[in-house]
Amino acid sequence: MMNRPVPLTKADLMQVESPARYVGGEYNAIVKEDMLEELSRTGKTSYVRFAFCFPDIYEIGMSNLALQILYHVLNESPFVACERAFSPWLDMDKILREKNIPLYSLETKTPLCDFDILGFTLGYEMCYTNVLQMLDLGHIPFYAKDRGENDPIICCGGPVTYNIEPMADFFDIVMMGEGEEMILELSEKIREFKLSKDTDHPMTKEELLRNCDTIEGVYVPALYSFSYDKCTGAVITPVDDTVKKSITKRIISDLDHCSYPTTPVVSNLRVVHDRSYLEVFRGCIRGCRFCQAGFIYRPVREKSVEVLCEQGRLLEENTGYDEMGLLSLATSDYTKFPELAENLLSTFEGHHTSLSLPSLRLDSFSLDLMEKVQSTRKSGLTFAPEAGTQRLRDVINKNIREDDIFSALRLAFMGGWSTVKLYFMLGLPTETDEDVLGIADLAARIEKLYYDVGRETGQKMRRLEITVSTSLFIPKPFTPFQWEPQNSKEELIRKQRLLKDHIRSRNIRYAWHDFDSSVWEVVLARGDRRLAPVLLEGYQSGHFFDAWDDHFRYDDWVAILEKHGLSIEDFSREFSEEETLPWDHISVGVKKSFLLSERHKAHEETTTPSCREHCSGCGVACFGVGECFAKRNVNKEESSDAAK
Amino acid sequence: MLQSEREKMMTMQQHQTAYVQRCKFTRTGATVYLGHLDLMTCFERAARRAGLPILYSQGYNPRPMMVFALPLGVGIETMCDYLDVSLDRPYDPDHFVKEMNAHLPSGLQLLTSKAIPEPKDSIMSIVTTASYRFEAKGIRKAMETAMEQETLVVEKMAKGKVKQTDIRPLLICLSQASDEDPDAVTFYAFAGSERNVRPDLILNSLCTYCGMDRALSENTRVIRTGLFSGTYPRIVPIEDVEVRPNTAGA
Numbered sequence: 001m002m003n004r005p006v007p008l009t010k011a012d013l014m015q016v017e018s019p020a021r022y023v024g025g026e027y028n029a030i031v032k033e034d035m036l037e038e039l040s041r042t043g044k045t046s047y048v049r050f051a052f053c054f055p056d057i058y059e060i061g062m063s064n065l066a067l068q069i070l071y072h073v074l075n076e077s078p079f080v081a082c083e084r085a086f087s088p089w090l091d092m093d094k095i096l097r098e099k100n101i102p103l104y105s106l107e108t109k110t111p112l113c114d115f116d117i118l119g120f121t122l123g124y125e126m127c128y129t130n131v132l133q134m135l136d137l138g139h140i141p142f143y144a145k146d147r148g149e150n151d152p153i154i155c156c157g158g159p160v161t162y163n164i165e166p167m168a169d170f171f172d173i174v175m176m177g178e179g180e181e182m183i184l185e186l187s188e189k190i191r192e193f194k195l196s197k198d199t200d201h202p203m204t205k206e207e208l209l210r211n212c213d214t215i216e217g218v219y220v221p222a223l224y225s226f227s228y229d230k231c232t233g234a235v236i237t238p239v240d241d242t243v244k245k246s247i248t249k250r251i252i253s254d255l256d257h258c259s260y261p262t263t264p265v266v267s268n269l270r271v272v273h274d275r276s277y278l279e280v281f282r283g284c285i286r287g288c289r290f291c292q293a294g295f296i297y298r299p300v301r302e303k304s305v306e307v308l309c310e311q312g313r314l315l316e317e318n319t320g321y322d323e324m325g326l327l328s329l330a331t332s333d334y335t336k337f338p339e340l341a342e343n344l345l346s347t348f349e350g351h352h353t354s355l356s357l358p359s360l361r362l363d364s365f366s367l368d369l370m371e372k373v374q375s376t377r378k379s380g381l382t383f384a385p386e387a388g389t390q391r392l393r394d395v396i397n398k399n400i401r402e403d404d405i406f407s408a409l410r411l412a413f414m415g416g417w418s419t420v421k422l423y424f425m426l427g428l429p430t431e432t433d434e435d436v437l438g439i440a441d442l443a444a445r446i447e448k449l450y451y452d453v454g455r456e457t458g459q460k461m462r463r464l465e466i467t468v469s470t471s472l473f474i475p476k477p478f479t480p481f482q483w484e485p486q487n488s489k490e491e492l493i494r495k496q497r498l499l500k501d502h503i504r505s506r507n508i509r510y511a512w513h514d515f516d517s518s519v520w521e522v523v524l525a526r527g528d529r530r531l532a533p534v535l536l537e538g539y540q541s542g543h544f545f546d547a548w549d550d551h552f553r554y555d556d557w558v559a560i561l562e563k564h565g566l567s568i569e570d571f572s573r574e575f576s577e578e579e580t581l582p583w584d585h586i587s588v589g590v591k592k593s594f595l596l597s598e599r600h601k602a603h604e605e606t607t608t609p610s611c612r613e614h615c616s617g618c619g620v621a622c623f624g625v626g627e628c629f630a631k632r633n634v635n636k637e638e639s640s641d642a643a644k
Numbered sequence: 645m646l647q648s649e650r651e652k653m654m655t656m657q658q659h660q661t662a663y664v665q666r667c668k669f670t671r672t673g674a675t676v677y678l679g680h681l682d683l684m685t686c687f688e689r690a691a692r693r694a695g696l697p698i699l700y701s702q703g704y705n706p707r708p709m710m711v712f713a714l715p716l717g718v719g720i721e722t723m724c725d726y727l728d729v730s731l732d733r734p735y736d737p738d739h740f741v742k743e744m745n746a747h748l749p750s751g752l753q754l755l756t757s758k759a760i761p762e763p764k765d766s767i768m769s770i771v772t773t774a775s776y777r778f779e780a781k782g783i784r785k786a787m788e789t790a791m792e793q794e795t796l797v798v799e800k801m802a803k804g805k806v807k808q809t810d811i812r813p814l815l816i817c818l819s820q821a822s823d824e825d826p827d828a829v830t831f832y833a834f835a836g837s838e839r840n841v842r843p844d845l846i847l848n849s850l851c852t853y854c855g856m857d858r859a860l861s862e863n864t865r866v867i868r869t870g871l872f873s874g875t876y877p878r879i880v881p882i883e884d885v886e887v888r889p890n891t892a893g894a
Contacts, residue, residue, distance in 0.1 A: 011862035013677055014719050020682065025674030027689075027749040266689060268675060268749055269682050320689030320747070351692070352700050352708075 004109045007101050016091040020269040021058035024084075024106030027266045028318070030071075031107050032081040048191045050074055050082040051105050051115040051152070055122070055130035056547060058086045062265070063273035065327060066121045066158060066179070072261040073180050080187050083107035083115075084265075087130045088137065090545070096137050103137035112138025115152045117190050119183070120171075122158040125524035126517065126547035128167050131156070132539040135170070142536055144172050144222055149205050153190060157183075162249070162296055163477040163583040165234070166524055166531035168221035172209060176217045176586060177249030178282070180258055185215045213243055217250035224585065226529040233579030234528035248587040249296070253625040255282065256307045262314035266321070275323035275356060276315040278308060280340070283626065284329040285611040287618075288386070289397045289602050290428065292476040293329055295595070296588045298618065299626025300611060305336045309343045316353055324348075325356040332361040333612075341369055362408035367415060380419035380465075381412050387428060388438025394605045395430050397598075402442070409446060413453040419465045420446060426495050427473040427487035429602060436495050440502035443468050447507055468503060469511045470496070472518040476525050477583045478590065480598035485574040486522045489515055516554035520546070523561070523571040528582035534564050591619035662699055662709065662730035662762045665740050668883055671722050673751035680715040686749055691729065693747040696740070699730040713767045713871055713882055714774065714835055717842060722868040724755075726882045728767045734759065761889035773872040773879050774835035775819065776843055777828060780864035784829040786854040787818060791831075796849040811849060814841035816876045830869060832876055 006013070006023055013019035035047045052071055054061030061067055067084070074082035083105035088096060096103060102111035112118060112134065120131050132142060135154070141147045144154065156164065157175035164174050175182050189211050196203040203211075209220045223243045224236045238245055252258045264276065283300035284293065303311075315324060324344070334340060344355055355373045360366045362381065385400055387393045393400065409420070424439050443466050454461035472492060475484045487495070492515055503510050524531070538560050545551040558568060575581060577596065584592070594617065601608060608616050611628045615621075621629045671683070678686065688708045691698050700706040709730035716722055729740075737757040744754045778787065790796060796812040819830035833841050843866045850856040872879035 009863050010719060010865070011859060014862060019677040019718065020674070020679075023674040023677050025750050027693075027747075266749075268678055268686055270685060317695070318693065320692035322688075322692065352706055 006109055007104060008095070008099075012095050012099075016095070017089060018059075018269060021086065022088065022092060022106075024109070026106075026268055028263045029084075029107060029265050030075045030082070032075075035081045036108065045081075046079070046191075046195065047081045048079055048117065048187050048194060049110070049115045050080055050187065051085050051110075051112055051118045052082055053085045053112070053118050053120045053131075053134055055087050055120055055127040055134055056545075057089050058267075059269065059271040061086045062267045062269075062271045064121065064123065065277050065279060066123070068261045068264040068277070069259075070119070070121070070179055070183055071265065072263070073183060073259050074187065076259060077184055077187065079191055080184075083110065085112060085118075085134065085138075087134055087545070093133065093137065102139045103134060113140050113152065116194055117153045117155060117187070120154075120156040120158075122156050122160045122164075122167075124547060125160050125166075125521050126552070128524060128535055129539045129544035129546050131167065131170065132536060133544045136539075143169055143532075145169070147172075153205075153208070155186070159293065159296060160525070162586055162588060163525065163527070164219070164221070165226075165236075165529050165582045166527035166535060168226075168529055169532040171221060172205075173212055174219040174221065175250075176219055176247050177588075178252050179250075180252055182215060182217045182250045186212060186218065189215070210242070217247065219247045219586070228528060228530060231579070233575070234530075234582035235580045236582070236585045246585050246587055249589065251299075251589075251623055251625070252282075252301070253623070255279075255301050255303045260311055262311055263318045264315075266319050273325065274321070275325050276319045276321045277325050277327050278312050278315060278344075279303070280308060280326050280328040280331065280334050282328070285333055285627070286330065286399060287397055287598070287608050287610070287616070289395075289480040289598055290386070290425065290473060290476075292479050295478050295590050295618075297329065298588070298590060298611075298620040299623060299628050300333075301626050302334060305340050305343070308340055309347070312344045313347050316348065316351070322352055323354050323356050325358065328359070330359050330361070331357055332359075332363075332366060338365060338369075341373075345372060362405075362412065367408070367411055371415070380421050380467075381409070381417050382421045382423070384423040385442065386423065386425050387431075387435060388424060388440075388442055389435045391605060392428060392431060392435045392438070394607050395602045396428055397602070397607050399607065399610065406446075406449060409449060410453060413450050413461075414457060414459075418450070418462050419467075421467045421469065422446075424468065424470045425473045426470045426499070427492050429473075429481060429484045430605075431487075431495075433495075433498060436499050437502055439468060439470070439499055443503065443508050444505065447505055464507045466505075466508045467511055468499075468508060469513075470499065471513040472515060474518055474522050474525060477581070478588050478595070480595045480602060482526070482581065482595065483575040483577060483599060486519070486572040488572075489519055514549055517546070517549065517552050519568060519572065520552070520554060520557055523568060526571050526575070526582070530564070530566060534561055534566065537564075589618075589620035589622055594618045660699055660702075660732065663732065663734050664760050664762055665729045665731065665735065665737060665757045666760045666767070666883065666887075667727050667729060667741070667744075667757040668755045669722070669725050669727065670753050670755060671716065671725070671751055675749060675751035676721050677718055679718050680712070683716060683752075684710065684712065686752060687727065687729075687744075690744055690747040690749075690752075694743040696729075696743060697732045697735070699732050711767050713771050714840075716868065717844065720843060720866045720868055724870045724881075725868060726767060726871060728760075728763070730762075756883065758883070760887045764888040764890040767882065768837060770873040770885055771836035771871055771882065772834065772838070772874060773816065773832055773876055774868055775830060775832050775870040775872070776846075777830045777867040777869050778843075778847070778864050779828045779867070780856075780860050781827050782856075782860075783850075783864065784826045786850045786856045787829045787831060789854040790846070790850055791815065791818060793853055796846075796853055798845050798849045798852065800845060809845075811841050811845055814839055815846070832879075835871065 035045045038045045071082050074080045085105050104111050135142055153172045155173035156171050157179050161174050193203045193208040212218050213220045223239050228234050281302040283297045285300050288294050386398045450464045475481045496512055500510055615628050699709045711728045713726040737759055741754045741757050795810045797808050797810050800807050800809045814834045816832040847861040847864055851858050851861050871882045873885045874880050
C-alpha cells in the first residue's frame with residue numbers, strides 16, 4: 001500500500017508536536033485501492049465513504065476500542081470505505097486554519113467535507129466542543145439545519161449519546177447502543193441515497209433521514225421537536241405520527257459470532273494505552289447506583305472462553321504488542337476467568353508478552369495471578385471502596401465489605417506489596433461529614449494493618465505508600481441517581497478540606513480531582529437542547545479540548561451559560577420525579593420505574609443483589625438475551641417443574 | 645513468593661549466546677516523522693509479529709536486543725541505516741529480511757542482512773561518519789559557501805539551555821561524486837558517539853551564514869545516504885566492517 005502524502009509541507013509538520021499523528025501509514029490500516037482507482041478514473045465512487053472521527057488527539061483515539069471495532073466492521077463491508085480522523089492539537093489546528101487546509105482523513109488524506117458520512121464516537125461529555133472543532137476544520141456547517149444536500153451526513157454513537165440533547169442540533173443521526181449491526185444498516189441506507197443521486201429520482205436528505213428513522217436504535221433529532229417549561233421539564237415530541245415515539249438502544253445478542261478486530265491498526269507512535277485489547281464481556285452484574293456503565297451496558301453477555309483464547313492468540317500474533325489488556329467492566333466477574341487467564345498466559349509463554357488486568361477484585365486467586373503476570377516490579381494495588389462508611393456503601397450499592405478489603409490486603413502485604421491506591425467519591429447522595437471522615441479512618445486502619453503484618457511475620461517492610469484519591473459525584477442519566485442534586489462547589493470544597501485535614505500520616509497521600517470540570521460535566525450530562533448555542537458560542541470564542549484540564553476555562557463557560565439565560569443550578573439541581581427528563585424518549589432497556597425504586601432503596605440504605613445472585617427485574621430482559629435472561633428462564637422452568 | 649526471593653531470582657544472570665543479524669534499512673514516507681524511540685518500537689513489533697526468535701535483555705524490564713547504529717531524528721529519511729538484532733539461534737539472513745519486510749509498516753524496509761558473530765564492539769561505537777543528501781532550491785551553492793567559512797556558530801539546546809556551538813569542524817567535505825544538480829548536495833560529516841552533528845543545525849547555519857531562506861531550509865529534504873566507520877577518506881560502510889567476535893563469557 002502506498003501511503004499518500006499529506007497536504008502540508010515538511011516545515012508545517014516539523015513545527016508541531018508529534019507530527020506522526022498526522023501522516024497515517026500504520027500497520028493494518030486499510031485503504032481500498034479499487035475505490036481510489038475508481039475515483040481517479042471517473043471522479044466519483046460507488047463506495048460509501050465513511051470518516052470515523054474521534055474528537056480528541058490521535059494518541060487517545062487510537063487507544064479506543066470502539067474505533068477499532070467499527071473501523072473493521074465497516075471495512076469488512078464490500079461497499080464501505082472507512083477512514084480515520086482525529087482532533088488536531090492546537091499547533092496543527094492553527095496551521096490548518098492559517099493555510100485554510102481542510103482537516104483530512106489519515107488513510108487517503110481526503111478532506112472531511114468530501115466524505116458521505118462522518119461518524120463521531122463520543123466517550124465523554126467534555127469532548128463535545130472538539131466535535132465542533134472537527135466540523136469547523138472539516139469545512140462543514142455546524143448545525144444540521146444549515147447543511148445542504150451535498151454536505152456529509154453527520155452521525156454519532158457512544159455511551160454519552162444516551163443523552164445527546166445538548167449536541168442534538170448538530171447531528172443528523174444518533175446511534176443508540178452497540179453499533180456493529182446498526183452502523184452497517186445505516187451505511188446501506190446512505191448507499192441507496194448516494195446511488196439514487198445518479199438516477200431520475202434522487203432521494204432528498206429529508207427522505208434519507210426518515211428512512212434511517214426506521215432502523216431500530218437510530219435517533220434522528222430533527223424529527224423531534226423540543227420544548228422546555230419549568231413544570232414539565234424538557235419535552236421531546238415526534239414531529240408526526242410516522243416517527244417512532246421512543247428509541248430503544250441496540251445490543252449484540254451473540255458476541256461469539258460478532259466481528260471482533262483481531263487485526264487492529266497498530267500505531268507507529270506510542271499511544272496512551274499501548275497494548276492490544278481483548279474484550280471479554282459486555283454489561284455488569286453489579287448495580288452500583290452511581291455508575292452509568294453498570295446500567296446502560298446491560299444485560300451481561302459473555303464471550304466463550306474458546307473464542308477469547310483464539311482471539312487473544314490472533315491479537316498477539318497480528319499486532320506485535322508486548323501487552324494485552326482484558327477489557328470489561330469487572331474482569332473478575334467473568335465466569336471462567338481463571339481458565340481464560342491461565343490459557344492466555346500459556347499462549348504468551350516465552351514471548352515476553354504481559355497481560356494487563358484492570359478492574360480485578362482482589363482475592364488469593366487474583367494475587368497469585370498478579371504474581372505471574374507481573375514479570376517486572378510490583379505495581380500498586382487498587383481498590384475502589386467509593387465511600388468511607390458501610391452505610392454510604394449500602395446507599396450506593398457498592399457491594400464491597402471492609403472485611404474483604406482487609407483480608408485481601410493482609411495477603412497482599414505478606415506477598416510484599418507496599419503501594420495501595422484507594423478511590424472514593426465525594427458528594428454522594430446522603431453523604432454526611434461522618435462518611436467523609438470515614439475515608440481518612442479507613443486509610444489509617446490500612447496503614448496500621450501493614451505494620452501489624454510486618455510485626456507478625458517478622459518481614460522487613462519497605463515504606464508504605466497509600467494514595468487516597470477522590471473524584472466528585474456526578475449524577476448521570478439512566479442511573480438511579482439521575483434525579484439527585486450535585487453538591488454545590490462550596491460544599492465540595494468544604495468536604496475536601498475536611499478530609500485533607502484528617503489525613504495526617506506521611507505514608508498517606510491525598511490526591512483530588514478538579515471540581516470545575518465535574519461541575520461543568522453535570523451540565524453537559526443532564527443538559528438539553530437549550531445548550532447547543534452555548535456550546536457553539538464557547539467553541540467560537542476559542543474553548544475546546546475541554547477534557548484537558550489545562551485548557552478548560554470554567555469561569556468563561558459559566559459566563560456564556562448565563563448570557564444565554566441559564567445557570568449551573570438549572571442542571572445540578574435535584575430533578576423532580578414528576579418532570580420529563582431530557583432523555584426520557586430514549587430507552588436502554590432498564591425501566592425508569594426500576595431506576596426510581598433503586599433510588600428509593602438507596603435512601604432507605606437497602607442494597608440490591610447482583611444480577612448473578614438474583615434477578616431484580618430491571619427490565620432489560622426485554623432484549624431476550626443475556627446471563628440474567630437465561631437464568632430467569634431456568635428459574636421459571638424450575639418453578640414450573642415444581643408446580644407439576 | 646516473598647519480594648526478597650523474587651528480587652534474587654530476577655537479578656540472576658544467565659549467559660545467552662546471541663546470533664546477530666546486522667541489517668541495513670531504509671525509511672521513507674510517513675515513518676520519517678517518527679522519533680527514534682517510536683522507530684525502535686516499530687522494528688520490535690514487526691519482529692514480534694514475524695515471530696522471529698529475538699533475544700531479550702535480562703533483569704527487571706526485559707527488552708528485545710536490538711541496537712541501532714545511530715539515532716535518526718524526526719524528519720530525516722534514510723537510504724542506508726543499520727541495526728543489530730540478536731536472535732537465540734542461527735537464522736538465514738535472506739529469510740530474516742523477507743520476514744521483517746512482510747511485517748514492517750509501509751515506509752520501513754530492510755535491504756540486506758548478514759549473520760555476524762556476537763560483536764565485541766557495539767554497532768554504535770564503530771560509527772564515525774555519515775553522509776547526507778540535502779534537496780532544496782539552490783542548496784549546493786549554500787553548502788559550498790558554508791564549507792568556505794572558518795566557523796559556523798549555531799544555537800543548540802542542551803540541558804534546557806541555549807548553547808553556542810561551532811559546527812564547521814564537524815563537516816568533512818562535499819561529495820565529489822555528486823552530479824552538478826544545483827538543487828541537491830551530498831556531504832560527509834562526523835557522526836557517532838564521539839563527534840556528531842545534526843542535519844537541522846547545518847540547515848540553520850545555512851540561514852545565518854549563506855543567506856538561505858528560513859522557510860526553504862525548513863522544507864529541505866534530508867536523506868541520510870550512508871554510515872561509515874574509520875577516518876575520512878579511509879572510511880568503510882558499516883556493513884563492510886569486519887566484526888571482532890566477543891570472546892568474553894564464552
